[in-house]
Each structure stands twice: as structure tokens, then as C-alpha cells.
Amino acid sequence: MQILLTNDDGIESTGIAVLADALADHGEVTVVAPAEDQSAVGRTLSDRVIVEEHDLGYAVGGTPADCVVAGLGSLCPDADLVVSGCNQGANLGEYTLGRSGTISAAVEASFFDVPAIAVSLYVPGGDIDFREYVAREGEYEEAIRATRHLVTNALGDGIFERADYLNVNAPVPAATDGEHAGMEITYPSDVYQLTAVGDDGDLTLRDRIWQRMADGAIPDPEGTDRRAVFEGHVSVSPLTAPHTTEAHDALSAVAESYGR
Template sequence: MDQPTILLTNDDGIESVGFRALYDALSEIGDVTAVAPANDQSAVGRAISHEVTVREYDLGYAVEGTPSDCVVAGLEALVTDADLVVAGCNRGANLGAYVLGRSGTVSAAVEATFFDVPAMAVSMYIPVREDAAFSDIEANGDSYAEAARATRYLADHALGAGVFEQCDYLNINAPVAEWGRAPIEITRPSHLYEMDAVKNGDAVTLHDRIWEHMADGDIPDPEGTDRRAVVDGKVSVSPLTAPHTTEHHEALDALAETYDSDEDEADGDAADGDAD
């Protein structure tokens, strides 16, 4: 196909280093327009606004809103002919099934799929022990080289190869480039969950112990999962679908069938009580 028209967004903000790394890489293979938050919108999930302010920016548009705002505004009003939406590159990994709904980066990709536009969410793993350390760490542009290389390759080839005929979006996570050349591994999101909470007086501290496992390299995730691939120095690519699915549940059907009769029995018991 001809060069794709790409809408590029993120959740770290339009001026972030990772965003510029992807903009430069994707501009080599497509027509890229930035439609990204003016400020950091990390971990906002799929939060949406009623109205957003948009201003022109040298790479496209800066939006006073969330990543999902950017995708809706972009696809409906600013880049209406987009062939592909790319979100990233996020400073920090978005790995594991439990993270997908929290991430602004992943949520932007999910939002695009409801417009029937293929999408990719791109993040880079930074090996730190605590989530709080992210506020003090900023990787330089060179650190994003492997994330940018994989994103450019997939954006250039996935559409023509029919990848999005079998999935809605790709969740891509790459190690820092300082770890060396990283091959691609097709993965599934890990289901390992190690959030815990400790009460200290009037406060409760929430802690994700996965980061400690990752920093130590001793994660219990099995082969084939996204987190295992990244810790092993590979680019994890998970092909995912966006809409929630539903299946036939006989037990729930049975409850639905007895719903009215259960209420009739309750009303009858109440009437008997009043008579007494």
C-alpha cells in the first residue's frame, strides 16, 4: 500500500522524549500527524471529556485532554483519513492483563478500534524497583531506539500483511535500547497479579510488587507472556481485541428465569407478615 496516514498520540504529553522518538521513526514510512495531550495524562484509562481545547503544534495538534479525547477528536475532526493510530512511546512498560484498562497509552489504541481504525500501543520498559521512581527517571531519546525500530517495522508491514484482520490492536512493549538488539516475540498478556495494600494510620499504601520481580529478573511469568519476553530482552507484541465479549452461561440463565417468581415469593412473605 501507499504510505499510511498515521495519527500519533500518547499519554505522557506531546513534548515527551518517547513521543518524539516515535514521530521521527514513523515519519520515515508514513504521513504522521500528532494529536496528543498538551500535558501528562498517565494512567487515566479511557477517561473522556465533553469538550477540549485544541491548539496547533509544530508536529500537529496539542489537546487539553486525555488520550481518548485525542483519538476521538483526531479521527472525527483533525485526521479523518487516518489509516493507523499509534499511541506512545510510553515511558514505562504496560504489561499484564490488569494494566490494560489503566493505561492511557493502551486506552488510546482501544478507542481507535471503535472507529474501525487499526491501532498500536507502544511502551518502553525502564528497569526500576518502585513505581514512584518513574517521577525521577527520564530516558533519553537513544533509549527508545528498539521501541522505535519495532514500531516503524510493524507500522510499515502489519496493515498490508492482514494482521488487523485477526486482531484489533497491538500492545507493544520494548526493553531499553541499552540492553542491545531486541527480537520480536508474539505474546499474550500475563495474568499474574501482585497488587497489595497496607494500612498506615489514616492512609493505605498500594504497592505493585511486580516491579520488584522485574528489576530482579526473577519474575514467575511463564514463557509466551508479555512480561517474560521483555525481561528476557525481547520486544513483546500482543495481538488483542477491544470489545468485551460475552458467552452463554447456564447458571445465569437459570437465575433470570426465576427472577420474577423470586420477587413474587418475597411479596407473598411480606403480605403474610402484615397479616400477622
């Protein structure tokens, strides 16, 4: 199997290093990742990127979407699968789908008709400052286990005939030795709790859901990605790209009345 591995935390991050090592037993892994941290850039695309060789593979002076285009278009054109991650920090909810660089790399792969798996690590909040925190290798154990399981079992069973990519969120390993998380098929939560706090000239954009999770209470119902991870499960959301909906009579009536 030819695996293209990328991320949005940058090629120097721990998350991509541990996945590169873990997936080496499953096929030939080609790492094509941003030279610098490109978190939350969505599917931003560059006109031109500089590619340099790196100990892991190729460091790209661009975004995760750039890396997928460069990888599938030139550096690893025969890839059977794209894996994006492992991101430090969960990517949960509908509103992250267009913002996350990790997920955007998987979306970009879908336009090449290559199946993809986006993998993120949920680190519980509390006293952790996510701007300073660096997850240790051992904290990726459950994410690695889930990714290897999906790489081994998902490609040959028609799963990607119904989904373009899988959005995977894994918790840090359980405190009890030998206890592993279960895996739950989910859908992205529609809970949205971003706010802008401050005066007119100085606003802080804050996602209140993280504090609610740290406090031990979240509003997301059963079956959602956030609820599953919060309860200690590996969340797997099968998703499609592009995001479309069906035409309906009310909109058709508006179109028919245009120009009359």
C-alpha cells in the same frame, strides 16, 4: 499512509517526538496528543477540549481518548492507523488494559474501525526512581525499530482482521553494540500483585511486581508479555475491543429463574 500519533505522557515527551520523527518515512504523521501528562487515566472522556497548534501537531487539553476522538473525528479523519506512544514505562499484564492511557487510545481507535498500535518502553528497575527518570532518545531505539517494522508489515497481511490493536512493549537496547531484540507474540499476564500498605488512614498502593522484576525473579509463565520483555524480547500482544465473553449455561439458568 495517514498516521495519527498520540500518547499519554504528553506532547512534550521524548517518546512521542522520536516516534514522530521515525514514522515520517512511512507516511503523513499527524500528532494529536495531550497538552499535559495524562498517564493512567484509562478511557476517561471529556465533553469539550481545547486544541492548540504545537510544533509537533496539535496539543489537546484532555485525555488520550479525547485525542483519538478529536483526531479521527475532526483533525485527521482519514487516518489509516493510530499509533499511541512511545510510553515511558511498560504496560504489561491484563490489569493495565483498562488503566493505561497509552492502551486506551488504541482501544478508542478500534471503535472507529481504525487499526492501532500501542507502544511502551520497559525500563529495568533497580535504583531508578520512575517519578524522576527521563529516558534518553537512544533508549527508545528498540521500540522505534519494532514500531517501524509493524507499521511496515502488519497492515496488509490480514493481522487486523483478527485483532483490533497490538500492545507492544520493547526493552531498552541491549548493551552489546549491534545486538537487537527478537520479537515474540504474547498474551497479557494475569499475575496481579497490587497491595495497600499502611494504617487505615494512610495507605500506599504498591505494585510489588516491579520490585520482583528488579530483583530478577518474576512469576509470569512463558508466553506472557511480562516474561517476554523481562527476557529481553519485544512483546506483541494482539488484542480486541471491547472485552467480551460468551454466554454460558450457568448464567442462563440464573436469568431464567429471575422473577419466578
